[in-house]
Amino acid sequence: MGGNAMVKPTALVVDDNKLNRMIHGKLLDVLGIKNRAVENGEEAIEVHLSGEKFDLILMDRDMPVMNGIEATKKLRAMGIKCMIAGISSHSIGPEKEEFMEAGLDDYHEKPLTVAKLLSLVSKIKN
Amino acid sequence: MDALQLKRQLITFTELLFREGFLDEQFHQLQQLQDEKNPNFVVEVVSLFFEDSERLLNELAKALDQQNVDYKKVDAHVHQLKGSSSSIGAQRVQRVCIVFRNYCNEKNVEGCLKCLQQLKHEYAIVKTKLEALFSLEQQILAAGG
Numbered sequence: 001m002g003g004n005a006m007v008k009p010t011a012l013v014v015d016d017n018k019l020n021r022m023i024h025g026k027l028l029d030v031l032g033i034k035n036r037a038v039e040n041g042e043e044a045i046e047v048h049l050s051g052e053k054f055d056l057i058l059m060d061r062d063m064p065v066m067n068g069i070e071a072t073k074k075l076r077a078m079g080i081k082c083m084i085a086g087i088s089s090h091s092i093g094p095e096k097e098e099f100m101e102a103g104l105d106d107y108h109e110k111p112l113t114v115a116k117l118l119s120l121v122s123k124i125k126n
Numbered sequence: 127m128d129a130l131q132l133k134r135q136l137i138t139f140t141e142l143l144f145r146e147g148f149l150d151e152q153f154h155q156l157q158q159l160q161d162e163k164n165p166n167f168v169v170e171v172v173s174l175f176f177e178d179s180e181r182l183l184n185e186l187a188k189a190l191d192q193q194n195v196d197y198k199k200v201d202a203h204v205h206q207l208k209g210s211s212s213s214i215g216a217q218r219v220q221r222v223c224i225v226f227r228n229y230c231n232e233k234n235v236e237g238c239l240k241c242l243q244q245l246k247h248e249y250a251i252v253k254t255k256l257e258a259l260f261s262l263e264q265q266i267l268a269a270g271g
Contacts, residue, residue, distance in 0.1 A: 017209045019174055026159050026167060062205065089209070111152050111213045114159075 009055035009124050013037040014044045014071065015087070016063040020110075024058055024087075027117050040064055041071025048075065054082055055124050058112070061088035061099055069102045076103035085120050087112055129271025136262045143259070148252050153215030172256055175214050179249055182207045186242050190235065200238060201230040207245070218248045 011033050013024045021037040028035040033056070038044050040063040057075070061068040072084055085106045086099045100107055106123065108116045127135075143149045160167040182203050189200045208223035222244045229237030 017206060017213070019171065019178060019210045019213045022171060022174065023156070023159075023213055026164070030159055030161070089212070110209070111155075113152075113155050 009033055009121065010053075011035040011056040011058060012044065012047065012052075012054040013058045014039075014041065014063070014068065015058070015060040016040055017060070020060070020112075024112055027112060027114060030114070031117060031121060033121070041066030041068060041074070044071050045074055045078075048078060048080060056120065057082060057084045058087050058120075059084055059104070061086060061095070069099055072099070072102040072104060083120070083124050127265075127269070129266055129269040132262060132266045132269055133271055136259070136266065139259065139262060143255055147217050148255050150215045150217040152213065156214060169260055172214060172260075175210055175216070176253060178210050179207060179219075182210075183242070183246060183249065186245075190238055190242060195233075195235055195238075197230050197233050201227055204230065216249075216252045219245065219252060222248055 011028050013021055013028070013035060015021050015024065015037065016039050021039075025035055025037055036047075038047060041059075042065045044057070044059070045066070059068040059072055063071075066074075068086060068088070072086070075084065083105045084103065085108060086096075086104045087108050087110055088095070088099060089110050096107060106120055108120070140149075144153075156168050156171055164170075185203050186200060189196060189203065204223050204226045208220055208227070211217075211219035211223060222241055226238065226241035226245065229241055
C-alpha cells in the first residue's frame with residue numbers, strides 16, 4: 001500500500017521560556033505542523049530515548065539542566081539526523097559558531113517569525 | 127462612540143505605540159497569529175508576559191537585596207525577562223535588560239539597582255499601554271465592530 005502523501009511534518013520545541021514555547025507552538029500550529037514542547041536539553045534527549053521522532057527540532061541555546069549545544073551534540077551522537085535549528089539571541093560571533101558546530105542544520109535569531117519558520121520548513125529533509 | 131470611531135482610535139493608538147518604541151514588529155507577528163480558532167491568543171500571551179515579568183521583578187528585588195549578591199542568579203532572571211519581552215515585542219523593556227546584563231557582568235550593584243528601577247518603570251508603562259489597547263478592542267467588540 002502506497003504513500004505518505006498526506007504525512008505532515010512534526011516538530012519539537014526545546015525552550016526554557018514558557019512564553020517562547022507558547023509562541024513557537026502557535027507558529028507551528030498555524031503552519032499545520034504537529035508539535036510538542038520540552039523545557040531543556042535533557043528533556044529533549046529523554047523524549048527521543050522514549051522512541052519519539054520529529055522532522056524538525058527548534059533548539060534554544062541557553063537552558064538550565066542541559067543547554068542547546070550539549071543537547072544537539074548528544075542527539076547527533078545518538079544518531080538523530082533530523083533538521084535541528086538553533087534559535088538564539090546571539091546573531092553572530094563565537095556563540096553562534098559554537099552552536100553551529102554542535103551539529104545544527106540552521107540557525108535563526110530570536111524571536112522566531114512566520115517567515116523564518118517557513119524557510120526552515122521548506123528545508124526539512126524528506 | 128460607534129465601532130468605526132473606536133476602530134480609528136485603535137489604529138491611531140497602535141501606531142503611536144509602535145512609533146514611540148513601546149512595541150516592535152514582534153507584537154505585529156503575534157497579532158497575525160491570532161485567528162478564529164484562537165481568538166484570544168494575543169491577550170493570553172501578553173497575560174503570561176505580565177505574570178512572568180512581575181514574578182521576575184520580585185525575584186530581582188530579592189536577589190539584589192542580599193548581602194552577597196549572586197550575580198549569576200540575577201543575570202539568569204534578567205535573561206528570562208529579556209527573552210520574554212523580546213518575544214512579545216516590548217522593545218523598551220528588552221533594551222533595559224541588555225544594559226542590566228552588562229552591569230551584572232561587571233558585578234556593579236549600583237548599576238543593577240538603577241536598571242531594576244528602570245525596568246519597573248518601563249514595565250509599568252507598557253502594561254498600561256497594552257491594557258488600554260485590549261480595552262479598546264473589547265469596546266469595539268461590544269459596539270458590534
